[in-house]
Amino acid sequence: MKRTAIVIAIIALAACMAFANGQRETRSISTDGSTSMEKVIGALGEAYTQLHSEVGFTYNPTGSGSGIASVKEGRCDIGLSSRALRDSEKAEGLVETPLAYDGIAIIVHPSNSVENLSMQQIAAIYTGEITSWKAVGGPDLPIVLIGREAGSGTRDGFESITGTTDQCLYRQELTSTGDVIASVSQNENAIGYASLASIKSSVKALKVDGIAPSEESVKDGTYAVQRPFMLITKATAKLSQTAQAFFDWALSSQAAGIISSSGVVSAGL
Amino acid sequence: MKAVLLSFALAAVASVALITVFLVSSGLPAIGKIGLLEFIIGKRWASTAKDPGFGILPFILSSLYAATCSILIGSPIGLLCALYLSKAASKRTRAVISTLVDLLSGIPSVVFGLVGMMVLVPGIKQLFNLSDGSSLLSAIIVLSIMVLPTIVKVSTTALDAVPREYEDSSLALGASQVQTWLGVSIPAARNGIAASLVLGAGRAIGEAMAVMMVSGNAANMPSLFQSVRFLTTAIASEMSYSSGLQRQALFSIALVLYVFIMIMNMALSWLVKRSAS
Numbered sequence: 001m002k003r004t005a006i007v008i009a010i011i012a013l014a015a016c017m018a019f020a021n022g023q024r025e026t027r028s029i030s031t032d033g034s035t036s037m038e039k040v041i042g043a044l045g046e047a048y049t050q051l052h053s054e055v056g057f058t059y060n061p062t063g064s065g066s067g068i069a070s071v072k073e074g075r076c077d078i079g080l081s082s083r084a085l086r087d088s089e090k091a092e093g094l095v096e097t098p099l100a101y102d103g104i105a106i107i108v109h110p111s112n113s114v115e116n117l118s119m120q121q122i123a124a125i126y127t128g129e130i131t132s133w134k135a136v137g138g139p140d141l142p143i144v145l146i147g148r149e150a151g152s153g154t155r156d157g158f159e160s161i162t163g164t165t166d167q168c169l170y171r172q173e174l175t176s177t178g179d180v181i182a183s184v185s186q187n188e189n190a191i192g193y194a195s196l197a198s199i200k201s202s203v204k205a206l207k208v209d210g211i212a213p214s215e216e217s218v219k220d221g222t223y224a225v226q227r228p229f230m231l232i233t234k235a236t237a238k239l240s241q242t243a244q245a246f247f248d249w250a251l252s253s254q255a256a257g258i259i260s261s262s263g264v265v266s267a268g269l
Numbered sequence: 270m271k272a273v274l275l276s277f278a279l280a281a282v283a284s285v286a287l288i289t290v291f292l293v294s295s296g297l298p299a300i301g302k303i304g305l306l307e308f309i310i311g312k313r314w315a316s317t318a319k320d321p322g323f324g325i326l327p328f329i330l331s332s333l334y335a336a337t338c339s340i341l342i343g344s345p346i347g348l349l350c351a352l353y354l355s356k357a358a359s360k361r362t363r364a365v366i367s368t369l370v371d372l373l374s375g376i377p378s379v380v381f382g383l384v385g386m387m388v389l390v391p392g393i394k395q396l397f398n399l400s401d402g403s404s405l406l407s408a409i410i411v412l413s414i415m416v417l418p419t420i421v422k423v424s425t426t427a428l429d430a431v432p433r434e435y436e437d438s439s440l441a442l443g444a445s446q447v448q449t450w451l452g453v454s455i456p457a458a459r460n461g462i463a464a465s466l467v468l469g470a471g472r473a474i475g476e477a478m479a480v481m482m483v484s485g486n487a488a489n490m491p492s493l494f495q496s497v498r499f500l501t502t503a504i505a506s507e508m509s510y511s512s513g514l515q516r517q518a519l520f521s522i523a524l525v526l527y528v529f530i531m532i533m534n535m536a537l538s539w540l541v542k543r544s545a546s
Contacts, residue, residue: 065510151510171487172486173506183403187394187400189400189401
């Protein structure tokens with residue numbers, strides 16, 4: 001009796017595993033990458049699965065660098081990156097398609113009295129030349145630099161626009177946009193950078209050169225600290241039918257409204 | 270039947286062998302390209318910079334400091350707790366406290382990291398008037414709490430195994446309870462206690478998730494109130510997007526970590542052999 005029970009359990013387990021594998025190949029879309037794109041991709045995925053209820057949509061927030069590596073190695077259908085591809089990555093057969101444009105907000109604790117920083121001040125702060133908030137018109141407190149890990153698209157965008165590539169002296173290197181926001185919201189000395197679409201009222205976004213970050217200022221380019229949200233695919237391999245359908249839909253005018261309501265500027269507009 | 274059991278045992282051996290072979294074969298190329306001395310005692314780690322640097326001395330020192338300090342803090346607490354559980358506690362108290370210690374050992378490390386991030390980091394910031402609480406100190410405190418159950422459980426077993434005759438003789442000669450425990454029981458159980466410390470150190474040096482959330486992750490030389498990165502967090506934070514020499518260097522870090530763990534395990538088995546004899 002016990003033996004038959006064990007045999008039946010093993011067969012049931014094997015059957016479950018077989019079914020699990022089968023489902024993934026035809027009716028699912030897997031996306032992997034940028035943590036800044038969480039809101040946009042979440043909204044798009046939800047809307048798409050409501051239209052096509054048999055499709056399973058997954059999003060893995062691992063960071064832009066990891067998403068690019070993932071699509072290159074075939075571990076996901078569409079990679080998500082919050083920076084443009086480098087030449088070396090394009091040479092490896094990857095193709096980028098802009099989905100939206102997002103501002104990178106420079107965030108501080110809400111109790112910090114500083115409202116505006118110039119680009120030079122931001123660069124000086126992050127390279128360690130300015131170490132106290134007093135030097136930029138704030139309280140007499142030390143500046144704590146919070147940033148992202150080296151493969152992050154947000155970090156790449158921030159460092160290239162402020163001209164501080166490889167020179168930033170971070171106190172903390174965190175691995176997602178959400179972590180940066182949480183860390184800055186807990187420390188009144190901190191300054192950090194995070195996707196404009198993701199920031200909440202727990203932190204304060206500073207003006208850069210007098211321009212406040214918003215969808216309008218990102219769209220007309222007056223807010224300089226911005227970068228594209230890219231969908232990354234392989235040039236050589238075709239997407240599965242389900243993934244291709246999602247890809248086309250996300251870039252169409254139907255999805256533009258969803259993208260805009262997530263706080264970023266749709267690339268189609 | 271014996272053959273079946275042997276084959277399962279060989280499967281375990283094969284796993285360890287495969288991991289060793291994989292680590293050595295993936296880790297050696299980068300060490301060859303970077304140079305063993307430059308790798309082990311180089312102070313600059315900048316794997317994605319235009320002029321990359323692959324010196325892991327900051328990571329090695331940070332991991333060693335954290336493991337040593339967490340054992341230094343955790344062992345008196347753990348040892349005295351084990352002493353209490355083994356010698357002084359009533360059966361009921363022992364059962365309750367043992368259950369709680371087991372519960373502590375079962376808590377996932379990411380939960381430790383979360384609690385550390387939410388409670389410990391702001392607490393340390395306020396207590397020491399620092400600009401930021403994420404530091405080596407936060408990691409040491411989290412690790413001390415994590416190694417506590419290991420030390421308590423193994424030391425309790427070791428103290429339980431001390432023959433009653435030793436303690437009875439000591440008491441008969443006029444020593445007090447406490448003098449007996451400190452002067453006879455602990456020395457008699459010293460090999461088991463040392464084994465528990467080595468096990469705890471192994472856990473501390475191999476911990477990645479919990480310390481990643483409280484230590485700040487900047488590749489500095491270790492300093493108590495500065496942000497640090499350990500061998501484990503260095504691998505965890507860069508592995509997902511790495512490529513080329515950077516990825517091979519991460520495997521080399523894994524190899525170095527593996528060597529440390531092997532040294533600790535060899536020390537452990539030597540201690541256990543001594544205690545058996």
